[in-house]
Amino acid sequence: MEQLTEIRWHARAGQGAVTAAKLVAETALAADKYMQAMPEYGPERMGAPIKAFTRISPDPIDIHCNIEHPNVVIVLDDSLLDVVDVTEGLVDDGTVIINTCTPPDAAKRSLGVADGVTVACLDASGIALDTIKRDIPNTPMIGALAKVTEAVDIDTVKSLLEVTFGKKFGQEIIDANIASVDRAYEEVVVA
Numbered sequence: 001m002e003q004l005t006e007i008r009w010h011a012r013a014g015q016g017a018v019t020a021a022k023l024v025a026e027t028a029l030a031a032d033k034y035m036q037a038m039p040e041y042g043p044e045r046m047g048a049p050i051k052a053f054t055r056i057s058p059d060p061i062d063i064h065c066n067i068e069h070p071n072v073v074i075v076l077d078d079s080l081l082d083v084v085d086v087t088e089g090l091v092d093d094g095t096v097i098i099n100t101c102t103p104p105d106a107a108k109r110s111l112g113v114a115d116g117v118t119v120a121c122l123d124a125s126g127i128a129l130d131t132i133k134r135d136i137p138n139t140p141m142i143g144a145l146a147k148v149t150e151a152v153d154i155d156t157v158k159s160l161l162e163v164t165f166g167k168k169f170g171q172e173i174i175d176a177n178i179a180s181v182d183r184a185y186e187e188v189v190v191a
Contacts (some may be wrong), residue, residue, distance in 0.1 A: 005056040010084055011103030073100045098120070161177050
């Protein structure tokens with residue numbers, strides 16, 4: 001399968017990773033691509049480590065399992081770096097995007113990844129607190145994903161936020177999430 005992008009999300013329950021995985025998949029669908037989004041969790045309590053997965057492809061996707069060799073790993077909580085091997089199975093030229101205040105060069109050394117791996121960092125929690133007024137870093141991380149990988153188009157992401165979040169939130173929350181995506185797109189730093 002040409003140009004299959006596999007994304008593995010690492011987060012703690014309640015940080016919005018499952019919502020983010022679905023929103024990225026819906027963004028791909030809006031761009032006439034094929035997609036899959038799925039969570040991996042059981043009866044975890046709030047704050048427990050979870051994973052979610054997103055696949056994006058211009059061709060039909062014939063595999064239906066968790067992602068073992070991701071092109072992109074997104075970490076919504078840097079405390080997971082001490083608990084979970086977030087880079088397990090990462091392809092040699094993959095990308096890791098971390099919600100952290102640590103500079104990307106230091107994060108890359110700490111992760112011990114191959115030279116060909118791109119590491120990007122941003123303070124998604126800080127952005128979320130400033131814009132959304134809650135530490136839910138999922139939408140800022142989607143903004144970083146759009147900038148670093150171009151797997152999704154930022155304007156399509158923002159349009160889908162209007163539609164998807166419009167079903168359950170007021171305009172103020174929608175605008176705050178869009179602002180968080182824009183800020184993350186501008187503030188993400190890559191090593």
